[in-house]
Amino acid sequence: MSALLRAEQLTKAFGSTQAVAGISFDIAPGRCTALLGPNGAGKTTTIRMLAGLLQPTGGKLSYAGVKPGQSPNSLLGYLPQAPSFYGWMTGREYAVYAARLCGLSAAEARSQADALLERVGLSAAANRAISGYSGGMKQRLGLAQALVHRPKLLILDEPVSALDPLGRHEVLMLLRELKQETTVLFSTHVLHDAEQLCDDVLIIRNGEMALQGSIEEIKNNHRMSVITLHIEGDDHSKQWCVSYQGGAYVKELRRIEKGIELVVTDMELARRELLGQLAEDGIRVAKLEFGHSTLEDLFMKVVSG
Amino acid sequence: MSQWMIIWRKELLELARSYKLLWLPLVFLLLGVSQPIVTYFLPDILANAGNFPQGTVIEMPKPQSGEVLAQTLQQYGMIGSLIVALGFMGAVSSERNSGAASMILVKPISRSAYLLAKWTAMLVLVWGSLTIGYLGAWYYTSLLIGEVDAIRAIQALLVFALWLSVIGTLMIAGSVWLRSGAAAAFSALGLAILLSLTASFLPSALAWSPGQLPGLASGFLLGSIPDAAGMIIIAGAVLTAAILYAAVWRMRRMELP
């Protein structure tokens, strides 16, 4: 098996509601994967199953090098959405405790904990009680404790969604470094974060896999040529927009507040014809853009469609 | 060092930081020391408090030293078990509800090690508190009331420690099975009361019930040891093991937030 983790028809039902309805995917070693979807899509449930906190009601999870029935925990580093520590411990005590639980010797645990606290920028606060930590500090401590045993797969649930812009930036920068060293899977509902960091995406909706693949591949396969036209607010131009019917090259026509948006099949043809038409009819163009659909457009379409 | 040991040390550290390691023994000691002192001064207290005419001599049978220790154990049976329940009602459920347990149990450790560490930490604190308090009571009893048969006193302590272990184990199991700490304390104490009530109402039918344990402990001190003493002790140990097994069984299957 080349995949580090393979999920086959993974299912979780709570009573009669299916939170995750048979999703299958592979996590390849060394890749950074985003589990993307709107709130309530089943991201957290999926992640909790991967981390072994929930028992799947159906399907199979297999980890490379782990026999069925054996715990994969030594491969995994896990950070939940809102990490909860022992508030009475200091950051260092917690990191050392986590390392000891992962089987490190006392000396190893101390040096590993200190190195990681340094790395996540908590050295100065290491000897303070965790109960006094801010949300961003807890998230960073959470990363440190997830990394103490150099896990093969780091699983993070919405690692940045609860943070303010600064904390978000810090954690994203850390993740950017970490994905060089280990395989990362994180869930998010923010496409931008996935696009910035990840190689692969798994988009889920209502507990089902809506789209999966590498970001490049998805961009290429689903890329559409889009023309955006904004006009000045004069009556003649407005009238033109309302009556515009498009041509043979137009696949989709949307009227937007400032003008129109076209999804076209042949960009070259569209460019020539539309420019000619605009000049001929004397339309007061404010902005004309010949571009491509973004991942955002695709995401919105997949998620709402 | 084994995982169990690492978690156990964390549990003890938590007991220390939450002051339980201090206040539980202190309360047991206070209860234990008060009993012989109050018994000793009871005639004086009554004489001073009541409006008796001058020179009234209050005749009270002087209690035997064994009786005083038995009364101390009775105190521990009521107030002591309430304190044990309050001290451990959230042992697992609070960590589970807060999410702290999820972060620990995704580490490569076994869930039974996690639970057994909590259980042994509880036992250490309960046995330690009981012993300290009981030794205080013993010391004052021999000082003020009279000598106590050491063998009998130790046998009574061990039997009573087993009874508190039953209650403590019920408490830990309650905090595994139930999400609410109050519900766990309520159920554990309810079951303990049920055990001892049924045992005292049906002494012959339930001669081997672990609910006879407190009575057996007093029996050692009062010199009336029931025939079934050995069986009661075995039943108590078996019940503790069974409750613990049920807790581990549930723990292994528990879904975590």
Next chain:
Amino acid sequence: MNESTMELSKLLPIIAPLFVIQLILVIVALVALAKASQTRGPKWLWVLVIVFVNIIGPVLFFVVGRRND
């Protein structure tokens, strides 16, 4: 000498340890209260409860008043 007369000299060595233990319990509770970042209910109220309610006061604080982080 009447046996049932409370004599200070006889009483003190017996009762003193009892008070010392109580005092330690109260002090431990007050230290815990001072260190606690938040409590259930106002702190001044807990000071009164710990100091004036015999034995039960400190226990009540540890069980109810102290928030366990």
